[in-house]
Amino acid sequence: xxxxPTGDSVTERLLRVLETFTPTRTVQSAAExxxxxxxxxxxxxxxxxxxxxxGLLERDEDRRIRVGMRLWELATRSSAALRLRQAAMPAMxxxxxxxxxxxxxxxxxxxxxxxxERLSSRDAxxxxxxxxxxxxxxxxxxxxxxxxxxPPDLQERVLAGPLHGLTRATITDPTALRRKLAEVRRxxxxxxxxxxEDVATGLAVPVRDAAGRCVAALSVVVARDxxxxxxxxxxxxxxxxxxxxxxx
Amino acid sequence: xxxxPTGDSVTERLLRVLETFTPTRTVQSAAExxxxxxxxxxxxxxxxxxxxxxGLLERDEDRRIRVGMRLWELATRSSAALRLRQAAMPAMxxxxxxxxxxxxxxxxxxxxxxxxERLSSRDAxxxxxxxxxxxxxxxxxxxxxxxxxxPPDLQERVLAGPLHGLTRATITDPTALRRKLAEVRRxxxxxxxxxxEDVATGLAVPVRDAAGRCVAALSVVVARDxxxxxxxxxxxxxxxxxxxxxxx
Numbered sequence: 001x002x003x004x005p006t007g008d009s010v011t012e013r014l015l016r017v018l019e020t021f022t023p024t025r026t027v028q029s030a031a032e033x034x035x036x037x038x039x040x041x042x043x044x045x046x047x048x049x050x051x052x053x054x055g056l057l058e059r060d061e062d063r064r065i066r067v068g069m070r071l072w073e074l075a076t077r078s079s080a081a082l083r084l085r086q087a088a089m090p091a092m093x094x095x096x097x098x099x100x101x102x103x104x105x106x107x108x109x110x111x112x113x114x115x116x117e118r119l120s121s122r123d124a125x126x127x128x129x130x131x132x133x134x135x136x137x138x139x140x141x142x143x144x145x146x147x148x149x150x151p152p153d154l155q156e157r158v159l160a161g162p163l164h165g166l167t168r169a170t171i172t173d174p175t176a177l178r179r180k181l182a183e184v185r186r187x188x189x190x191x192x193x194x195x196x197e198d199v200a201t202g203l204a205v206p207v208r209d210a211a212g213r214c215v216a217a218l219s220v221v222v223a224r225d226x227x228x229x230x231x232x233x234x235x236x237x238x239x240x241x242x243x244x245x246x247x248x
Numbered sequence: 249x250x251x252x253p254t255g256d257s258v259t260e261r262l263l264r265v266l267e268t269f270t271p272t273r274t275v276q277s278a279a280e281x282x283x284x285x286x287x288x289x290x291x292x293x294x295x296x297x298x299x300x301x302x303g304l305l306e307r308d309e310d311r312r313i314r315v316g317m318r319l320w321e322l323a324t325r326s327s328a329a330l331r332l333r334q335a336a337m338p339a340m341x342x343x344x345x346x347x348x349x350x351x352x353x354x355x356x357x358x359x360x361x362x363x364x365e366r367l368s369s370r371d372a373x374x375x376x377x378x379x380x381x382x383x384x385x386x387x388x389x390x391x392x393x394x395x396x397x398x399p400p401d402l403q404e405r406v407l408a409g410p411l412h413g414l415t416r417a418t419i420t421d422p423t424a425l426r427r428k429l430a431e432v433r434r435x436x437x438x439x440x441x442x443x444x445e446d447v448a449t450g451l452a453v454p455v456r457d458a459a460g461r462c463v464a465a466l467s468v469v470v471a472r473d474x475x476x477x478x479x480x481x482x483x484x485x486x487x488x489x490x491x492x493x494x495x496x
Contacts, residue, residue: 009298011258011262011295011298011299011301011304012298012302014259014262014302014304015303015322018322018323019322021322021325021326022325022326023325025326026326026327026328026331050257050259050260051259053259054259054260054262054263055263055358056259056262056263066327067323067326067327067328069329069355069362070358071323072330073357073380074263074267074269074323075266075315075319075320075324076320076324076379076380077269077270077271077379077380078269078270078274078314079274079315079317079319080274080314080315080317081317081320082320082379083274086368086379089367089368090368093341093367109318109321110303110318114317119337119341120334120337120338130325131325131330131334132320132324132325133325
């Protein structure tokens with residue numbers, strides 16, 4: 001529908017416009033959006049004007065553009081992200097209260113771990129995850145859990161690499177990663193010391209839906225040398241609670 | 249750009265498609281979407297196909313359509329909703345812990361109160377608000393706060409009505425509403441007994457940004473006959489904390 005001279009659909013153009021906004025780039029001029037999205041300047045102003053008119057983008061007093069509250073509302077109110085997050089929230093709060101460290105909920109999305117929720121603690125261990133941010137499957141504890149219970153074809157695709165190292169402790173060897181995934185399945189959780197940041201260890205467990213499928217990973221980030229038994233017990237308890245909620 | 253024979257832009261079509269999804273209607277067939285969005289069946293399948301291809305919508309095994317996780321991610325990661333919510337979250341958790349009732353954060357959006365966050369308590373008082381849901385400005389405690397500190401032209405537009413009653417306690421008389429808004433400004437908070445649901449009283453305070461503008465309302469819902477002093481004190485404390493965070 002409504003293809004441009006270069007053959008991309010308006011839907012693809014919209015996607016490219018939205019992709020120019022990031023957690024650290026929340027406001028842009030129309031010209032900047034056009035340049036970053038690779039749109040001709042002859043059409044970008046009209047297209048952005050349309051998006052502003054419908055409220056999907058917003059224009060501030062300085063005529064700079066941001067993602068619209070209306071788009072957030074429409075993308076959120078019926079989303080699986082919100083339903084899963086609401087089912088998990090009470091259990092996540094209990095984990096955070098018990099462990100006193102950042103607590104995250106992630107799902108598998110386009111071969112990465114996408115974070116739906118993060119409860120932060122003051123004075124907690126360093127942690128680079130963000131809500132609506134992503135981490136590689138092979139590097140994060142959440143990713144390792146999601147990958148360990150993912151369909152075999154997805155596992156093979158990730159194992160085929162490339163497996164980039166974020167730190168010296170990130171598993172980048174396919175054989176070692178295959179062994180790690182088997183360990184995650186055997187133990188029922190992932191422990192990833194220093195694989196994202198040197199100072200921190202990620203701990204994650206699978207969250208299962210009513211049918212027993214792993215639909216998310218619940219994780220905490222503790223100091224690299226911290227004891228992991230109590231946090232893991234809290235995570236397993238929380239995953240069982242969320243499973244019950246999802247089944248209800 | 250790319251107008252259809254009926255003159256609406258593709259952006260408007262997208263908006264109409266997204267608006268057919270609601271908190272209680274999260275999955276639809278392409279035909280249902282087309283009918284509800286008022287799109288001709290000749291184009292709806294191709295348009296939805298494009299949206300699925302870019303991940304803005306998703307198709308499940310039964311070929312039914314839902315809002316895509318990719319759209320949620322793009323709409324959320326750079327949004328003002330997320331930044332405000334993250335700034336408010338620690339204070340909201342303290343309110344919930346102190347008061348033990350549902351705790352909400354709402355902003356003014358298109359002449360309604362749009363709820364960005366809601367922390368639920370088990371065994372809490374009844375509460376119909378949802379994340380990414382809306383309530384009328386004149387009826388909810390959050391809405392009364394947002395309206396009391398809104399620009400005069402917006403206040404006059406709402407006062408001009410219609411002011412629908414949700415319960416017998418909802419203020420539907422413009423003069424009484426004007427008086428109520430003056431009271432909110434004088435006290436610095438809104439108390440709305442039974443105006444949304446007979447059994448509950450809403451309590452809300454303004455959240456101010458670094459420049460002192462009211463950018464949100466923070467609220468709790470207590471039982472209709474509950475004491476309001478302690479919850480209001482907790483809300484005022486939290487609003488001060490969020491103000492400090494927003495200024496940092």
